[in-house]
Every structure is written in C-alpha cells, then in structure tokens.
Amino acid sequence: MGLFEGKAGLVTGAAGGIGRASAIAFAAEGGSVVVSDLESSREQAEETVAIIESAGGRAIFVPADVSHNESIKNVVDQTVATFGRLDFAHNNAGIVAIGGVTDIEEAAWDRVFEVDVKGVWLSLKHEILYMREHGGGTIVNTASESGLTGTPLASPYVAAKHAVVGLTKTAAGEVANQGIRINAIAPGSVWTPMMASAPSEVQELLLAPQPIHRMGTPEEIANSVIWLCSDLSSYVTGITLSIDGGALANAQSYDPTWSPSAA
Numbered sequence: 699m700g701l702f703e704g705k706a707g708l709v710t711g712a713a714g715g716i717g718r719a720s721a722i723a724f725a726a727e728g729g730s731v732v733v734s735d736l737e738s739s740r741e742q743a744e745e746t747v748a749i750i751e752s753a754g755g756r757a758i759f760v761p762a763d764v765s766h767n768e769s770i771k772n773v774v775d776q777t778v779a780t781f782g783r784l785d786f787a788h789n790n791a792g793i794v795a796i797g798g799v800t801d802i803e804e805a806a807w808d809r810v811f812e813v814d815v816k817g818v819w820l821s822l823k824h825e826i827l828y829m830r831e832h833g834g835g836t837i838v839n840t841a842s843e844s845g846l847t848g849t850p851l852a853s854p855y856v857a858a859k860h861a862v863v864g865l866t867k868t869a870a871g872e873v874a875n876q877g878i879r880i881n882a883i884a885p886g887s888v889w890t891p892m893m894a895s896a897p898s899e900v901q902e903l904l905l906a907p908q909p910i911h912r913m914g915t916p917e918e919i920a921n922s923v924i925w926l927c928s929d930l931s932s933y934v935t936g937i938t939l940s941i942d943g944g945a946l947a948n949a950q951s952y953d954p955t956w957s958p959s960a961a
C-alpha cells in the first residue's frame with residue numbers, strides 16, 4: 699500500500715521540474731493530486747496530469763497564480779471539491795531574477811517576493827485554514843540552498859528564500875499541536891527548466907561547491923518531499939532539509955572574480 703493511499707493534496711509549480719516530479723511521486727504512492735501552475739503553463743501542466751494518469755494515478759490541473767489570494771484559495775477549494783480532502787501540499791512555485799544588488803530592477807525584485815514569499819504565505823494560509831478544521835495535514839515549502847547561504851547575483855532570490863525558511867519555522871510552531879507539520883526543502887543545483895534557463899557560467903558557479911559534483915535530479919528532490927509529507931517523518935517539523943550534494947556542508951569554492959577588488 700502506498701504512503702498516500704486514500705489521501706489527496708496539491709503541488710504548485712507542477713508543470714515541470716521539481717513540482718512535476720513531486721506530483722508524480724505523490725500519485726505513485728497512491729495520492730490524488732491537484733497539479734497547479736500558471737494558466738500560461740497549461741500545456742506542460744496537462745502533460746504532468748497525463749503522465750500520472752497513464753501510470754494509473756489520479757490528477758487534475760487547476761490553474762493558479764500563487765501570488766493572488768483568490769487564485770490559490772481556489773486551488774485548495776478545488777482539491778477538496780474534487781477529491782474530498784486535503785492531506786498534503788507542496789508549495790513549490792518559484793521564480794528567480796539574476797542581477798547584482800546594485801543592478802537588479804525594482805520590478806524584478808518585487809515580483810520575486812510576490813511569487814516566492816507572498817505565494818508561499820498565501821498557500822500556507824489557505825492550506826492551514828482547511829487542515830486545522832479537518833484532522834491536520836503535512837506541508838512542504840520549496841526554499842533553496844540560497845535560503846541558507848548567499849548566492850552572488852541573485853539577491854532578491856536569496857532574500858526571498860531566506861524568508862521562506864523563516865516563514866516555515868514560525869508557521870510550523872503555530873500549528874504544531876493542531877495535527878499539521880510544515881517543513882521546507884533546500885535543493886542545491888537541480889537540472890530543471892529553471893536551471894536550464896541560467897547562463898552556463900552561472901550553472902558552473904552553482905555547481906562548483908557541490909562535492910557530489912553533478913546536478914541533482916527532480917526525482918531526488920521529490921523523494922525528500924514525499925518523506926517529509928508522510929508519516930515516516932512524524933516527529934519532524936519546522937526544519938529546512940538540504941538536498942544539495944553536500945554543497946552547504948562544504949561551501950569553500952567561492953570564486954573571487956565575482957567580488958573584484960576595489961580599483
């Protein structure tokens with residue numbers, strides 16, 4: 699019997715990458731899954747649904763922009779309306795903006811915070827409001843290695859992912875005795891559409907400090923999401939789990955060319 703047999707949940711940002719892998723993994727463990735992503739990613743999100751269905755699982759696509767209150771509330775409502783319950787959630791949608799502290803555009807800064815921080819807060823809010831009235835549940839937020847350490851040229855993303863780590867801690871404490879566990883994951887460099895869109899020199903820079911010297915796969919990240927959402931981790935809440943090939947434990951490969959000497 700699968701870990702999520704008879705249960706239902708949602709994954710945001712599930713049109714590809716880490717979110718798709720976790721939606722597939724929940725379904726493979728018997729869970730019914732709402733695959734959510736932007737309307738503009740409908741085609742890829744429906745592909746995630748098709749992969750799940752072709753393996754005998756249950757899934758539907760519900761479009762949403764996680765930065766809009768009504769939009770993410772509708773994802774929770776549709777999960778309950780379709781599958782009768784909400785037991786697990788992976789708040790995974792996120793975006794990155796590249797640029798130094800002095801160069802980043804204000805609009806890019808704001809959008810990263812809207813999606814990566816406000817989006818996680820709104821998701822948590824509606825999930826908790828349902829779960830605490832219906833027997834509890836488990837939630838995983840996707841932070842990042844950049845939520846635990848600095849990453850040159852990614853200041854809004856680093857600040858936003860640090861915020862996700864803090865939000866996870868405090869939300870977990872608030873609901874710990876209401877049957878709800880909330881944790882975060884901090885993936886290192888993972889081969890996904892987001893990573894593929896980064897310039898190759900940025901990819902090399904990110905990979906440099908990883909002792910397991912290859913990109914992670916979305917499936918390797920999904921395995922930890924499944925564990926954190928299952929009863930196997932029943933005494934774990936408020937943590938941020940690094941899944942980074944040892945990067946954070948061995949971050950000693952900083953390239954000084956990213957911090958040139960003053961003229």
Ligand code: NAD
Pocket residue numbers: 710711712713714715716717734735736739762763764765790791792793794813817840841842843884885886887888889890891892893
């Ligand atoms: P991805 O770009 O494939 O996935 C992100 C998904 O989020 C996309 O499908 C995108 O359409 C969706 N999305 C963007 N804005 C949204 C919004 N406003 N509302 C709803 N959905 C939205 O990239 P990924 O690498 O799979 O990223 C998934 C998560 O993992 C992100 O939070 C990212 O920050 C995090 N992460 C990725 C890596 C990596 O190396 N790839 C490392 C650490 C953390």
